[in-house]
Amino acid sequence: MKITILGAGGMGSRFAIKLHKKGNDVKLIDGWQINVDTIKKNGIFANFNGEELFEYIPIISPEEIEKDEQQADLIIVFTKSYQLREMLQGVKQIIGPNTYVLCLLNGMGHEEVLKEFVPKQNILLGITMWTAIMEAPGRVKLFGTGDVEMQNLEPGSDHKKFAEEVVGVLSDAGLNARYSENVKYSIYRKAALNGTLNSLCTILECNIGQLGKTKEAETLLKEIIAEFAAVGAKEGINLDQEEVYEHIYQTFLGDITEHYPSMYQDLIKNHRPTEIDFINGAISSKGTKYGVPTPYCTLLTQLIHAKEQIINVS
Structure with a gap:
């Protein structure tokens, strides 16, 4: 699955590392240029429950998206809530008619912003109980255990089928995902x-x-x-x-x-x-x-x- 993660902070890095290690086609997009440059040069260093890990994952800023950039199958959103609209505006080129967006941000009301850029039926809402801390550009601390719960914003068998596929991809990467009927x-x-x-x-x-x-x-x-x-x-x-x-x-x-x-x-x-x-x-x-x-x-x-x-x- 071609996955783009918006936001390369602690949580975005955690998901990117886990998904990339499982062989998924993962790319990060981040608006903090120092972080982008550091990860391009050195990759992501992670303290994972006391163990030092390193993973090289492609990363660009929104301004670096090429005209012929391939559209993502799945976009996972890990920006800050107040950055969501600006980030989606900056990456709208990679959002196609078949692109789904999974929003795992803290708080409420994000679907109103998402609907400006993504068809309602392609929106997946969820929460995650994983934790992470960004210690410095390109360096994160990952600890504890967690899970992911998600659901289609709009019901529909075809859309739920893709959502269940996403659940499988996340779970296969050790992110403990499940489909919810009341997210x-x-x-x-x-x-x-x-x-x-x-x-x-x-x-x-x-x-x-x-x-x-x-x-x-x-x-x-x-x-x-x-x-x-x-x-x-x-x-x-x-x-x-x-x-x-x-x-x-x-x-x-x-x-x-x-x-x-x-x-x-x-x-x-x-x-x-x-x-x-x-x-x-x-x-x-x-x-x-x-x-x-x-x-x-x-x-x-x-x-x-x-x-x-x-x-x-x-």
Whole structure:
């Protein structure tokens, strides 16, 4: 399968390495030129659970796409949410009528952007619980275990057949994929995880384990989850708040307690914009639309944006 991965950060690199090692035709497209140049010269170095790995994978920037560039069978999106529209605009030449796009981004609402560039029936929505950290251009840290859950945005036997083929390709590469009949529930469930761990760890400038040790953690998690559930109910998503809380609480006990979530890495470590508008900000906006109070998500969104201004993100 000819696979193009948009975004050569931690997650894009993880998927590229696993898929390439299994013999798939993989190409990376990334907008960070230093990263592109480094990977072209040296390949990708990965610390995989303490083991050093190296993989050379073709990579280009959107500006380097040739006029006769072959269209991809599958595009996997790993850009930042706020970069999605610009990236798709830059690579629209490789999106053909038979190209499918699998979106595994954190947060909600990406399908509205995708539909501007891809036929609705060719969109695959999903989530992944794999984790990764980009330590430097061309260098990533990969740890823990994870999986992928995905579903066609629009039902149809032919489209589901391709989606199931993608599930097979990902699973064959060790990425533990499965087809879902209710991925929107899972997207809300994961967004609730990101809406607690990402935003709180970023505001408090702490890792997951440190957050879990605070006396306030339980109350904060439950209040934020309740807002996700209230908004989700307006969209036919009946979020099991107790299960979601237990799911998030387990991160305080597992093997990622020393992990700093991606929003922390973006803002605190790298002084880059965050995806807050697609996580807590999405709940705040939807809450306004549906007349549902979301004071915690609204405040967290405002605080993150204020912190972006104080840090002077670029």
